[in-house]
Amino acid sequence: MLLCEQQTPRGLNQLPRKKTEMELAVNITLLLMLCATVFAVVKLQSLFAIVMLFGIYSLLSAMIFVALDAVDVAFTEAAVGAGISTVLMLATLVTTGRWKKKPERSGLLPLFVVTITGAALVWGTLDMPEYGNPANPAHHHVADRYIAESPTEIGIPNMVTSVLASYRGFDTLGEVIVVFTALVGVLSLLQVRRPRTFARKQDNRPDTHRRRPYPVLQVVALIMMPFIIVFALYVQFHGDFGPGGGFQAGVIFAVAFILYTLTYGLDDSLALTPLPALKILAAGGVIIYGGTGVVSMLLGGNFLDYNVLAANPVSGQHIGIIVIELGVGITVASVLITVFYAFVTRAERNRAGEKQVDLPNKAD
Amino acid sequence: MQIAVDLVSWLFLSMGMFLGLTGAYGILKFPDFYTRVHAASISDTLCTACFVIGLALQSGFNLVTAKLFMILILLWLTGPAASHALVRAANTAGLKPVTEKKD
Secondary structure, three states: OOOOOHHHOOOOOOOOOOOOHHHHHHHHHHHHHHHHHHHHHOOOOOOHHHHHHHHHHHHHHHHHHHHOOHHHHHHHHHHHHHHHHHHHHHHHHHHHOOOOOOOOOHHHHHHHHHHHHHHHHHHHHHHOOOOOOOOOOHHOHHHHHHHHHHHHOOOOOOOOHHHHHHHHHHHHHHHHHHHHHHHHHHHOOOOOOOHHHHHHOOOOOOOOOOOOOOHHHHHHHHHHHHHHHHHHHHHOOOOOOOOOOOHHHHHHHHHHHHHHHHHOOOOHHHHHOHHHHHHHHHHHHHHHHHHHHHHHHHHHOOOOHHHHHHHHHHHHHHHHHOOOOOHHHHHHHHHHHHHHHHHHHHHHHHHHHHHHHHHHHHOO | OHHHHHHHHHHHHHHHHHHHHHHHHHHOOOOOOHHHHHHHHHHHHHHHHHHHHHHHHHOOHHHHHHHHHHHHHHHHHHHHHHHHHHHHHHHHHOOOOOOOOOO
């Protein structure tokens, strides 16, 4: 999966790889499968099935990105789109119910609007430069300079990381702050609490809130967790050399703890990763990133100019990229874990509320 | 020698394909949820094992083989656990297996 050869810069004098028939067949198959998924999403009534289909849609998109040689994007799409989003949407479904409501009005007007918009978009693409042509302006605006200078200026094999973390360091800082703001938004709407507290308020049966033990799943989750964390660290620190980096690593790291929450319950999970620590880490990652910029300013460079971080500009770039990727990873992981906890808290609270209503019926 | 290895490899690969197809057929044809999970879990375990062994024979003895077997261990660990989780969730939700033959 991790092919470093693909990341080596292809010089402009080399001709782009010839598209084979096989590749075309793969692309057409994947796009047809995407279409089939979309039609199924529109047709189905069960939101649960729709969420699973969204996961499949993301996985198919990730495969298309791999076919386009955009391995880093594919990695992110698979981790975020197919992994975390599906889990978060499932957590939402627990509170909203799993069947689509019947639409009150006819769908003709929306269909009309969508058709017109879609046709306009297709018409708009006619003006776009030819797909995949190496002479397109998008490939020559700044990309030429990045491709020509990155090996000597930054000196890491994965050019995607050098663009993301160094040339476009401001954009990535903005992305990390967006992730952090999402956490602030979620926490201002939903709170994270131990389910135990609801159960105690609801009634005096001490064990109703406890999840029933899942021995098989718990053992499997415990076996998997170290491997997931090691893989996350590998993705984190190997981002300079192959596909990966802070965003993907953070998501994979969060998945280990989400797996733990799913099998052991929120109580045990909050004991493992206390909420105050998560909040500090989420902010700390942003501070590490921004602080690197401030340090480079104090050393006499521009904001996020890593050249001044070491005596040699290239090793300065290496240090800067490693540090800010670490900040990204820490923020993404702790934000995703906390958002998941917030969703689960809501679901558990609803469940504790429902239990009280449901139990008399279940007794007979 | 190469022909013998290829032959065994293709034997495993076609066995894997056969099991995958029967798994898919079972998912569509079996009467209720539990039997369908049973059909799907065959593709999870034995079918992937056949594929991995077939591919390992194709690749020869190198790092790719090691990676293939690591993938197999991962799938053997997670696949049955996922089937177990599905069945357990269905059972907790109160889904009853079909015990009588429909007319």
